[in-house]
Amino acid sequence: MSETITALTGTGETDANVQHMSMQLALNRALDEILADNPKSVIFGEDCGRLGGVFRITDGLQSKHGEDRVFDTPLAESGILGMSVGLAMAGFHPIPEVQFDGFAYPAINQIVCQIARMNYRSRGTLPMPITLRVPSFGGIRAPEHHGESLEALFAHVPGLKVVSPATPHDAYHLLKYAATRPDPVIFMEPKSRYWQKGPVNLASADMDTAAHDAGTDSGGNLTGARVVREGRHLTLVAWGAMVARCLQVAELAAEDGIDVEVLDLRWLKPIDAEALATSVGKTRRAVVVHEAPLTSGLGAEVAQLITQSCFATLKAPVERVTGFDVPYPSGDLEDEYIPNIDRILFGIQRVLEYRRG
Amino acid sequence: MAEISFPLPDLGEGLIEATVLDWLVEPGQQVERNQPLVELETSKSALELPSPQAGKVVRIHGAPGDTINVGEPLIVFEVPDDTAGIVGTVPKDEAPKRRVRLSAVLDED
Structure with a gap:
């Protein structure tokens, strides 16, 4: 500690x-x-x-x-x-x-x-x-x-x-x-x-501790998104509990030579469109991950914002890895519903192997 | 560690108090959920009150013969800080497991 x-x-x-x-x-x-x-x-x-x-x-x-x-x-x-x-x-x-x-x-x-x-x-x-x-x-x-x-x-x-x-x-x-x-x-x-511990800088909001932890302090701006992990090949966009999961996925992807950036949106209204443009402008590939059902989920909004700013350079359509279009299941089925590591990796693979034409 | 106080609940319909007959646990003791804590007598009946939760007993209120009002502290438990809320469980911190491998030919243009 x-x-x-x-x-x-x-x-x-x-x-x-x-x-x-x-x-x-x-x-x-x-x-x-x-x-x-x-x-x-x-x-x-x-x-x-x-x-x-x-x-x-x-x-x-x-x-x-x-x-x-x-x-x-x-x-x-x-x-x-x-x-x-x-x-x-x-x-x-x-x-x-x-x-x-x-x-x-x-x-x-x-x-x-x-x-x-x-x-x-x-x-x-x-x-x-x-x-x-x-x-x-x-x-x-x-x-x-x-x-x-x-x-x-x-x-x-x-x-x-x-x-x-x-x-x-x-x-x-x-x-x-x-x-x-x-x-x-x-x-x-x-x-x-709720129970996960982490460093809190009580004096300064500007210290972006999680990004700091990963060695990529984005400067921390409470009104916008934050880059939690920098990467070159693909951006995972997430919020809430899915940020930690996407960080795990990024580490696993690195084992396969894929350098994944993780963007924590933080604000879901308004969405930091500039941060999306900057990140995906660089990586040219994006997967958005959320627990909510797919249809009309916020992933669609994120995909549109990315398309708006990065259409010319995108290597593949933005993928969504989400919950399913069903009522939230009982606890025993939760792990099948919430995007797990393998489902997110599959989403990344679909983007990586996409070819135009 | 955190302390959780359990007040005397209404043991019938609109009862306002109960008398302690005998404590079945003592401070320092680890108890399980539903383990009998105390024998109480109300104006309607005598009964054994089961523990609402697991934890270590820190304090008990009232000696045999004492009357406790509904809503007043009956027993205080010590529980770990990461004890779940009243609903649900604390997710386990597990090492990430994978079955899917990534493969890609990345043209770095």
């Missing part, structure tokens, strides 16, 4: 600001600091208060900041998000939690018809500075409605921003950043990565 930190800071001395922690703890710490920094911020949701959240993300916050700032709600997502609208209109900065991805459906009306367009509807007089935390994606062997990927649904709605961190460092800084935005942000936490 100390070696990692030394490598990260690059100074040979341990930087006291860099701490090794899980994404769970990084998010908890970010929320704690948001509550301390902004007296108008409030956190609420099912089991967020006394229990500290089913994933312990809000652990200890109610006892520290009080029951007026961190509280439990009834089991009614439409109420959680409806209340967020009212609080935002009254000048608060709500940070509601929908306990699991699939529980957002009962609140779609509040999210789409109120939160996303109140600012527009009121000619900018009623902004909705709401950060909606949604433990998202699959990978923890949970039952129905606990493993879904709703990014395309949210990204399609004008007025919403959508972001998903892949590392503890990004989770900490992106959440703090999202909570200061005047616009509603859907914050999709990759729940299968």
Whole structure:
């Protein structure tokens, strides 16, 4: 661990600001600091208060900041998000939690018809500075409605921003950043990565720790994508939990002499089209990987953005490796549904062997 | 390690308290999920309360004869930091496995 930190800071001395922690703890710490920094911020949701959240993300916050700032709600997502609208209109900065991805459906009306367009509807007089935390994606062997990927649904709605961190460092800084935005942000936490530890530079968001780890610090810009691993032959585009998997695939591809770049989009609305153009402009091949079903998934949007900027130099059509067009399966079948290493390698192979004509 | 407190649940319909008859576990002891923790008596019945989770017992509240209100702490467990949430399991960190090999003739134009 100390070696990692030394490598990260690059100074040979341990930087006291860099701490090794899980994404769970990084998010908890970010929320704690948001509550301390902004007296108008409030956190609420099912089991967020006394229990500290089913994933312990809000652990200890109610006892520290009080029951007026961190509280439990009834089991009614439409109420959680409806209340967020009212609080935002009254000048608060709500940070509601929908306990699991699939529980957002009962609140779609509040999210789409109120939160996303109140600012527009009121000619900018009623902004909705709401950060909606949604433990998202699959990978923890949970039952129905606990493993879904709703990014395309949210990204399609004008007025919403959508972001998903892949590392503890990004989770900490992106959440703090999202909570200061005047616009509603859907914050999709990759729940299968909650327990993975990584370096977090508490002092500087600009230090892109994961890229640093791989020796390719992209300079780190919280509003854009980040190059996690540099490569020459092909770009893997991913977000959330799929970033770590794509890094594994990149290492395996290297054994076969294929140099893969991994791009973590981070923001799924708006998508960093410039980063896509830069990366694929260089590698000329791209595979986009996501857990959500194929049809009308965000992979299609990414493929179009790449085609728009790189059409003349692309060596092959952009491939998509995704979940299937079925409801998210039960835990036992999860490994067959979520893009696994072999399926991603197959996607890469299809791109590599594509020939025009 | 993290501590998780388990408050006395409502053991019937609208009961507000229970009396401790006998503790079946003690601080320091490792318990399994569903292992009997304590014998309690309510105004309706006497019963054994099973453990809601696995963990090491850190503290128990109430000696035999003491009355505990519903919602007050009954027992505190110590659990590893990477214990899963209430739903699902923590994914295992496995070495990547592959069956597919890549082969390509790359023209570096």
